[in-house]
Amino acid sequence: xxxxxxxxxxxxxxxxxxxxxxxxxxxxxxxxxxxxxxxxxxxxxxxxxxxxxxxxxxxxxxxxxxxxxxxxxxxxxxxxxxxxxxxxxxxxxxxxxxxxxxxxxxxxxxxxxxxxxxxxxxxxxxxxxxxxxxxxxxxxxxxxxxxxxxxxxxxxxxxxxxxxxxxxxxxxxxxxxxxxxxxxxxxxxxxxx
Ligand code: GLN
Numbered sequence: 001x002x003x004x005x006x007x008x009x010x011x012x013x014x015x016x017x018x019x020x021x022x023x024x025x026x027x028x029x030x031x032x033x034x035x036x037x038x039x040x041x042x043x044x045x046x047x048x049x050x051x052x053x054x055x056x057x058x059x060x061x062x063x064x065x066x067x068x069x070x071x072x073x074x075x076x077x078x079x080x081x082x083x084x085x086x087x088x089x090x091x092x093x094x095x096x097x098x099x100x101x102x103x104x105x106x107x108x109x110x111x112x113x114x115x116x117x118x119x120x121x122x123x124x125x126x127x128x129x130x131x132x133x134x135x136x137x138x139x140x141x142x143x144x145x146x147x148x149x150x151x152x153x154x155x156x157x158x159x160x161x162x163x164x165x166x167x168x169x170x171x172x173x174x175x176x177x178x179x180x181x182x183x184x185x186x187x188x189x190x191x192x193x
Pocket of ligand 1: 044046047048049077078079080082107141142143144
């Protein structure tokens with residue numbers, strides 16, 4: 001199995017090592033040719049505005065849209081969740097959406113006072129998949145909030161009554177950074193999808 005990690009900017013290296021530790025062959029995706037080599041993709045955290053501009057410059061926007069539309073599993077975390085969302089509030093006017101999943105997100109929704117925080121969240125889907133019922137240690141860093149989920153979008157976890165992990169078809173997103181949890185269960189779930 002070959003898993004890509006979009007490596008234009010942000011927290012891609014930590015995702016790559018978690019996926020490798022789970023036995024996946026990892027390709028760092030920077031071009032359309034790289035993307036053609038992978039059968040699933042992680043879109044990491046970082047800065048969605050920068051990532052969006054870099055994707056545009058690298059000619060990756062349309063290949064990424066085609067990739068997600070083809071039904072190949074894609075896992076977006078934090079800025080990656082913003083990029084994959086259908087709609088983004090408080091973004092830059094020239095920021096692009098891949099519209100892979102019918103959710104609306106608001107960037108930096110937790111305000112300056114609580115830039116970053118960590119909390120253990122129950123994710124029943126992990127237990128259902130036989131990956132254990134323990135709470136997942138969720139690390140939020142200037143995180144977006146998911147303010148709307150469309151029909152057919154499954155909420156996997158909530159924090160402060162807001163969806164923090166959701167899934168629809170082959171697309172899964174979290175507003176937190178699972179690659180920093182010391183817990184590889186969400187990556188395992190992604191590799192199984
Ligand atoms: N605030 C960032 C953005 O808007 C996301 C932060 C993150 O990925 N840790 O893109």
